[in-house]
Amino acid sequence: MSQGNDSARKEIEILRILSEFDGPVGSTLLKRELRKRGFLLSERTVRYHLQLLEAKGFLAGHNRRGRTITSQGMEELGRALASQRLGFVTTRFMSLAYSATYDPTKDTGTVVANVSLLDKSLKDKTVETMKALQSMNLLSAPYIKVLDENTEYCDISVPEGKIGLFTVCNLTLDSILIHSGIPLVFGYGGLVQVVNRKPIRFVEIMSYEGTTIPPLEVFVYRKMTSIMRVLKTGSGMLLATMREIPAEARSQTVKILESQQKKGWGGVLVVGEPNEPVLGVPVSMDRFGICLVGGIVPGAAMVEEGAQIVTTAPHCFVPIEEMIRI
Incomplete structure (x- = not known):
């Protein structure tokens, strides 16, 4: 062509x-x-x-x-x-982040959502896992939308015996930053080693620009995570992503992150210093790095427990008014 x-x-x-x-x-x-x-x-x-x-x-x-x-x-x-x-993943993610309309000052508008299809018998356990993640600041946002069996929403059809679980993707946080005038660059997706609840280093990374599929899905498919171990012992392997932001925007970025944290939003592992590596990964000149927990962590944790889950991440936009707080 x-x-x-x-x-x-x-x-x-x-x-x-x-x-x-x-x-x-x-x-x-x-x-x-x-x-x-x-x-x-x-x-x-x-x-x-x-x-x-x-x-x-x-x-x-x-x-x-x-x-x-x-x-x-x-x-x-x-x-x-x-x-x-190549570059397809970055383009798609940036488009979704830019198109979300969530307004943090009003708590209204659409968020970027991941969706998982799972057995309805696992609903309570999944929600409890999400609450445990939130208690350790490992959940992007404390909101969910549940679709019952034999219902449809956003091109998702939930079959008999299943539920559809929508969660907030961390691209929504990117959206907040972008619409606040803060430009960012998608860097890597990978595995972060956590010891005694402290993120230590990236042990595996994949560049968003150098792959045709979302990196975090690769690590879930290869069963390289140990999220439940992190919840139980404080140590293990977490899915995480890294962005780069101009150094001049650091104070504004921190202010926005702290404001969202007061509302129960989380998932920020590290906010680096300008020109300093983040968990062992170098950043570009005059930029700082920010490391976020992957938005598919709740589903990945359930997969570790042997659950049969189909996750599409990110999938669509959901008005936050339609979601409930866990």
């Missing part, structure tokens, strides 16, 4: 989505799938890209039923290098 990188990335993702379906896919469903992957496009824009791809022979139309990917489209998708998706 010899067009701009942004359009090419969108069209590659459209081909990728269509390749995952056996039958025709319409623009409405495709729009929802694209949103899950960080592409916030209007239905009109989706139809525009579909028409372009069909004209190139990459898609086949099936009247009102939608479109399917052709063999030529599969070949094009196969040629699309992973390098074209």
Whole structure:
């Protein structure tokens, strides 16, 4: 595809989505799938890209039923290098953080939310785990939204015997900083070693710019965390992320973080000094680092306990007025 990188990335993702379906896919469903992957496009824009791809022979139309990917489209998708998706995670996260409307002065607006599907029998245990995380300042925000079985919300359908649990993603804190005029850069996601409740160092890191999938999901999948051990003994491995912020904005950043902490928000492990490493990871010149607990920590903790949980993080926007405080 010899067009701009942004359009090419969108069209590659459209081909990728269509390749995952056996039958025709319409623009409405495709729009929802694209949103899950960080592409916030209007239905009109989706139809525009579909028409372009069909004209190139990459898609086949099936009247009102939608479109399917052709063999030529599969070949094009196969040629699309992973390098074209580098930076995708950063772009998606920044878009979500910028688009959230939560106003900390009024406690209103939308927050970026993670969602987990789990057995309804695990609801109480999961909430208790979240309370334990909050008591140790390891929870982004003390709010949840619960979907009962056989209900739908934000493109999530909760099957029988399950519940959907929405929690506040730490991208909401990024949103607060961004809308306060504080620019930030997504640095790394990784594992932080905690000893006697004190974060010591990053033992594993992945750059957001150098991967096509969210780094924290990799560590959960590889079962490298020990969050429950941290809750029980004060020592273990935590999921954490790192941002960089201009040094001039440090005092304002600290003021905002302290204000949110008074409201029960947490998850801030370390606020570094300008030009100083954070938990062993260097920062760029004239910037300071901030290390946050990963927003998927509650779900990851339950996975450690053997629970079968499907987590999508981050997933959507939820008005904080619809959430309850734990």
